[in-house]
Amino acid sequence: MSQTTIPSDSASIPVDARPPWYQGKLVRAFLRSPLTILAVIVLVLYLLAGIAPDLIAPHKVFDLSTLDFSNAFLPPAWVEGGSMRFPLGTDDQGRDLLSAIIYGLQVSLMVGVVSVLLSLVIGTVLGLLAGYFGGWLDALIMRIADIQLTFPAILVAVLVDGLARAVLGSGLHEQLAIWVIVAAIALPGWVQYARTIRGLTMVVRGHNYVLAARLMRQPTSFILRRHILPNVATPIFVLATIQIAVAIVIEATLSFIGLGVPPTEPSLGTLIRIGNNYMLSGEWWLAIFPGLALFFLVMAINLIGDFLRDVLNPQL
Amino acid sequence: MTATAISLRGVSKTFYKRRSLVDVVRRTPVSGVTAVNGVSFDVKPGKTFALVGESGSGKSTIAQLVVGLQQADAGDLLIKDQSMLSGRTVGLDMARTIQMVFQDPYTSLNPRWQVGAVISEPCRALRLGLSEPEIRDRVADLLTKVGLHPSDAGRSAHELSGGQRQRIAIARMLAAQAEIVVCDEPTSALDVSVQAQILNLMRDLQDEFGLTYLFISHNMSVVRFMADDVGVMKQGRLVEQGPAEQVFSAPADPYTRALLAAVPRPEPEAVH
Ligand SMILES: Nc1ncnc2c1ncn2[C@@H]1O[C@H](COP(=O)(O)OP(=O)(O)O)[C@@H](O)[C@H]1O
Ligand SMILES: [Mg+2]
Numbered sequence: 001m002s003q004t005t006i007p008s009d010s011a012s013i014p015v016d017a018r019p020p021w022y023q024g025k026l027v028r029a030f031l032r033s034p035l036t037i038l039a040v041i042v043l044v045l046y047l048l049a050g051i052a053p054d055l056i057a058p059h060k061v062f063d064l065s066t067l068d069f070s071n072a073f074l075p076p077a078w079v080e081g082g083s084m085r086f087p088l089g090t091d092d093q094g095r096d097l098l099s100a101i102i103y104g105l106q107v108s109l110m111v112g113v114v115s116v117l118l119s120l121v122i123g124t125v126l127g128l129l130a131g132y133f134g135g136w137l138d139a140l141i142m143r144i145a146d147i148q149l150t151f152p153a154i155l156v157a158v159l160v161d162g163l164a165r166a167v168l169g170s171g172l173h174e175q176l177a178i179w180v181i182v183a184a185i186a187l188p189g190w191v192q193y194a195r196t197i198r199g200l201t202m203v204v205r206g207h208n209y210v211l212a213a214r215l216m217r218q219p220t221s222f223i224l225r226r227h228i229l230p231n232v233a234t235p236i237f238v239l240a241t242i243q244i245a246v247a248i249v250i251e252a253t254l255s256f257i258g259l260g261v262p263p264t265e266p267s268l269g270t271l272i273r274i275g276n277n278y279m280l281s282g283e284w285w286l287a288i289f290p291g292l293a294l295f296f297l298v299m300a301i302n303l304i305g306d307f308l309r310d311v312l313n314p315q316l
Numbered sequence: 317m318t319a320t321a322i323s324l325r326g327v328s329k330t331f332y333k334r335r336s337l338v339d340v341v342r343r344t345p346v347s348g349v350t351a352v353n354g355v356s357f358d359v360k361p362g363k364t365f366a367l368v369g370e371s372g373s374g375k376s377t378i379a380q381l382v383v384g385l386q387q388a389d390a391g392d393l394l395i396k397d398q399s400m401l402s403g404r405t406v407g408l409d410m411a412r413t414i415q416m417v418f419q420d421p422y423t424s425l426n427p428r429w430q431v432g433a434v435i436s437e438p439c440r441a442l443r444l445g446l447s448e449p450e451i452r453d454r455v456a457d458l459l460t461k462v463g464l465h466p467s468d469a470g471r472s473a474h475e476l477s478g479g480q481r482q483r484i485a486i487a488r489m490l491a492a493q494a495e496i497v498v499c500d501e502p503t504s505a506l507d508v509s510v511q512a513q514i515l516n517l518m519r520d521l522q523d524e525f526g527l528t529y530l531f532i533s534h535n536m537s538v539v540r541f542m543a544d545d546v547g548v549m550k551q552g553r554l555v556e557q558g559p560a561e562q563v564f565s566a567p568a569d570p571y572t573r574a575l576l577a578a579v580p581r582p583e584p585e586a587v588h
Contacts, residue, residue, distance in 0.1 A: 207423035208418035208419075208420060208423045208424040208425075208485075209423060209424060209425055209426040209429075209434075211385060211416070211418065212416070212418070212424070212437075212485075212488065213437070213441070214385065215383055215384070215385070215411060215415060215416055216411055216437060216438050216441035216442055216492065217407070217408055217411045217441060217442070218437075218441045226426075227426055230426075230428040231426070231427065231428060
């Protein structure tokens with residue numbers, strides 16, 4: 001066989017397998033949705049605060065030497081007796097609540113994002129393998145998933161946390177508390193990703209471009225990464241966005257019942273738990289403001305998740 | 317040149333239902349569908365052998381067996397006189413020899429890939445030893461060959477019509493430089509006018525590159541236009557085979573006569 005006609009301008013021909021991710025559609029839909037724009041602005045503010053609390057928080061609240069007990073239980077600035085130095089008031093040790101919330105946000109966001117990434121990676125890999133190979137591997141992975149699903153996520157998290165306490169001892173557990181929580185939340189999370197990816201993979205593995213790639217003897221890892229993954233990944237982004245909110249709420253719940261991160265590195269959930277003790281004695285701000293901070297964060301993430309689902313799903 | 321490009325000798329394939337644990341415990345008898353049952357035929361080099369038959373008669377299964385996507389249970393399958401069933405000959409060499417054009421153009425091409433990447437995939441995967449500039453030239457060349465423009469390389473598959481996709485699937489097949497091409501109903505999902513264009517293109521490419529086609533169709537007029545030899549499938553068996561003129565002018569099997577009676581007799585020009 002000889003094919004020799006060579007056009008002159010072939011240097012500009014794209015032959016790499018980069019997927020055209022950027023389809024203007026997402027941007028256009030985004031610009032038409034004021035609620036999503038607002039949610040993104042809120043989330044960006046949260047992220048800035050969470051990434052660089054040292055720059056944004058007015059006080060270094062976890063440096064004990066800066067605390068002054070004479071400032072204890074100050075109400076928010078706009079309430080009688082409040083001070084502009086402590087816009088949202090202070091706690092029993094004279095700690096600035098706004099600053100505590102900003103530092104708490106860092107913990108909450110970190111736990112949410114890292115645990116979702118962890119379960120996303122595990123779930124995606126297991127889902128791809130189960131869906132592509134089928135057979136006993138699929139049966140094994142999906143039976144484990146079924147068993148996992150019969151336990152509520154929060155229960156698994158409590159069990160993992162308890163197990164870690166028993167294994168690590170209280171000193172080590174204190175040091176590793178955040179990572180234990182991340183693992184405890186990530187562990188039950190993989191199932192949803194695995195199920196979604198597996199179902200789509202079982203469809204896509206029969207698509208002709210996959211058969212064609214097999215005929216070219218493309219390595220299985222290449223087929224999984226370049227042919228299947230890009231075509232099954234979209235719903236995972238939507239799921240992951242919403243799961244970040246779920247993970248943040250689970251972490252807050254664990255911290256609220258006293259199983260989460262230690263009070264030395266309080267998350268929003270820890271702050272709500274501590275504030276809850278003062279609800280009846282009149283210092284309402286200590287629980288309400290961390291609660292509102294959590295509420296708006298979860299709201300913003302869910303709105304963005306819903307937007308992504310609406311825009312991306314029709315393409316499937 | 318070998319005497320036959322593809323040769324099947326009593327090839328059979330049965331698909332068994334996956335047995336659940338319950339089936340095993342209850343000793344439910346193993347049930348299976350014999351999709352291909354003792355089929356023998358030869359495809360001559362540079363010619364088109366058409367397999368025709370109604371849906372479910374086992375045509376696609378034969379296609380998958382021939383390219384190696386399925387393994388036969390019995391019989392012998394030879395590609396250029398090399399047995400596919402004994403030993404592991406199904407490596408890169410075989411992939412460079414035999415390729416496939418699929419039925420459904422909507423899943424032929426990865427929707428996330430650009431056309432240029434699709435067409436150049438075999439060059440890399442089959443290690444044809446081309447440099448990147450050579451690959452680019454080849455993609456441009458092949459796009460022109462299948463009636464598209466080199467600038468189409470930058471489009472992504474999901475922007476294209478069914479006919480355009482099938483042209484690109486053909487270009488990808490050509491990029492592999494295969495001599496033998498299995499075409500499983502390559503035009504049956506397309507409009508009649510587009511069908512005719514694609515069939516003409518495939519015949520032109522056959523003449524230019526000396527390709528051997530195992531051409532599968534359920535459409536008698538398409539087969540009449542493409543085939544040198546015809547095999548008629550019914551329920552996994554080959555009920556009749558022979559040169560196309562003979563099968564069409566003097567069908568021996570009642571099933572073939574029924575298939576021919578079911579379609580209006582088009583003039584050969586009608587598909588042009
Ligand atoms: N992978 C498979 N698993 C189980 N049964 C199959 C499979 N492929 C084909 N069959 C069965 O084999 C028979 C022949 O199918 P096929 O070869 O696709 O026929 P055709 O292409 O002529 O329509 C059908 O009954 C079909 O259900
Ligand atoms: Mg078929």
